[in-house]
Amino acid sequence: MDWLDAMNKAIEYLEANITEKLDIEKVAKIALSSTFHFQRMYHMITGVTIAEYIRRRKLTLAAQDIISGEKIINVAYKYGYETPEAFTKAFGKMHGMSPSAARKPGANLKAYPKLSFHISIKGDKNMNYKIIDKGSFTVVGKQRRISMVDGENFKQVPEFWNDCMKDGSYEWICSKAGELGVLGVSKDFDKYKDGFIYMIGVEKIKDTLPKGYVSTNIPATTWAIFESVGALPEATHDLIRRIFTEWMPATGYQHDCAPEIEVYPKGDMYSPDYKCEIWIPVKK
Template identity: 80%
Template sequence: MDWLDAMNRAVDYLEANITEKLDIEKVAKIALSSTFHFQRMYHMMTGVTVAEYMRRRRLTLAAQDILSGKKIIDVAYRYGYETPEAFTKAFGKMHGISPSAAREPGANLKAYPKLSFHISIKGDKDMDYKIVNKESFTVTGKQRRITMVDGENFIQVPEFWDDCLKDGSYEWIGSKAGKLGLLGVSKDFGKDEFNYIVGVEEIKDTLPKGYVSTHIPAATWALFESVGALPEALTDVIRRIYSEWFPATGYQHDLGAPVLEVYPEGDKFSPDYRCEYWVPLKK
């Protein structure tokens, strides 16, 4: 339960510093995680990014401050808006009315509650996995630097796959696929960025311009199978890994190794399509 407690401590920290500039590195450290894994895990479990959670909570509390009689300009600055105009725009986007209209009797406002994490014990769906030790190997393919700011990674990674389809690199990489098939590799995690590779196991041919080869270290991996159309089926598996499997088993991420998505041949939009998600582990 240490992991679950750490996530709740991270939320408590966010709430205690709701009017301060978001320090995602510090929040991730409280959650016993890297910034990449914390942001990915948070989004998978809650459906919103950390930044979006903070925005909604600030605007929820801002509405309460306005109703209590505080000046709108003071409330705007308190919650990090540089101008009253920017605050009014954000307030209207969430609540559907202007800050001044919020003071009118009977005004409808929205409230986004503080989140908390807990394990939901259902017992109606097993989560199968395998633990595998794999020696180091090389992945070759196309690479792109992905940003995690405001959850952009959830947009940029699919766009990267689409770009590989359009420029022909997907077809070339796929023709070289080995036993594992096509791979999506997340690695080199920084504060707000990471490298993502669309590739395959080592290609012995001379690489065309624009392709890279990268070393994947030996690691212990947990392998989870996803059955169903992409990306929904895989997203559901990843969400369950973080919200159910990690808290239940006591394993932690090995942050020195990448996360792998393994895509065998087949119709990726079929309800029967099978792929795998590999998570590097430490006990």
């Protein structure tokens, strides 16, 4: 499969140039993808960002070099750390000890292995989807910056929803919901290294926005719309992972670098029968 080969070639390039400054655009090109889509796909599949993968691999290899007898200061500079102090801090965070302590017999070090991608064939649930074109529209609501480091987005987004429910924002948003219902919008992936902006809102309204509310434009694009069935947030989290790790590689679609949308109709979001939609902007 072209997609699988391309992803593995990208990893081989990263490993061969592990001591060099990361050129993410070149890596994405090897993966036959846009920079944004490659980073998003990689994070969804592995659970870590490219930057985090490189950091862990460097510190794994650095530990081996130190055990082999290389000078700590040389190892620090070899793997791109500007000072030995910065290297010692990063090394300690991963391995739980200083670089000098790693030389002692019996030191318990951590190793983060080189990744490779394989296809796993299994009988899983069907993914119901449709492809539509939709013109641009505006969404208004509240937003918060979300981190993708170590999967924090899967915790921070539900926390944001809970905060909006507690402070009355969600009630106001629900009262203004139009035909689509309440929307969750993930946007600005290209503006932040390890995160994005998440927005809870509705389609544009004529009312003056209260303090703390913002508006954002959703560009005209082609959408792949997937049906999610199940209690939130687990059902949507599982579906989003499957979209990126199963559906996209199987169909040849790529992310079109526009916001992603969750469409929440009225109903009990914690019911095992609750139905909502995930909208992913796509291109062939």
